[in-house]
Amino acid sequence: MAGEKIPINRTLVGIIALACLGVAGYLYWFAEQDLFAQQDIVTGAFMRVGLLMLAFWLALPTRNRDAAWANVPPWLFVAVAVTIVLFATRPKVAIPLVLFFGIIGFVLRPRNKKRRPPRY
Known part of the structure; x- marks a missing residue:
């Protein structure tokens, strides 16, 4: 199991990052302030997960280059x-x-x- 390579879909990681950042942007700019009680917490969570996934997407290997940590x-x-x-x-x-x-x-x-x- 240690020698196996786990396939990671770089495109899917990018889509998840953009979706999380999009939801965070919508909740921050367009949603009403009193939409639900924990709106600030949810907005911050989506923003953090989106930024983390974006950093992960940048570090993943592409067809032309190895992973950033290789x-x-x-x-x-x-x-x-x-x-x-x-x-x-x-x-x-x-x-x-x-x-x-x-x-x-x-x-x-x-x-x-x-x-x-x-x-x-």
Whole structure:
């Protein structure tokens, strides 16, 4: 069961995303405010599900390209999760860490292939 591929219909995911976003837009702009008691909750739920499905649709593979996560190493997923938890628990740590990694990224970036010929 671990080696099986699960077929995912990318078109259906896109249709579900558009339908959820359409219902959320209708409830927000066109429906009366007192249509039912939990209108704000339902509108927010449709909006969140629609945005999540839209992000999922963007990440799914197409005929011409692999899935967005196909070439991402597993340690990167762990690092992102730990970073999100760290920033959520200690937001004051975020600014120095972003600056630190920005400087490290600038220093360690790939150099241009074209170099000037040496002067004699």
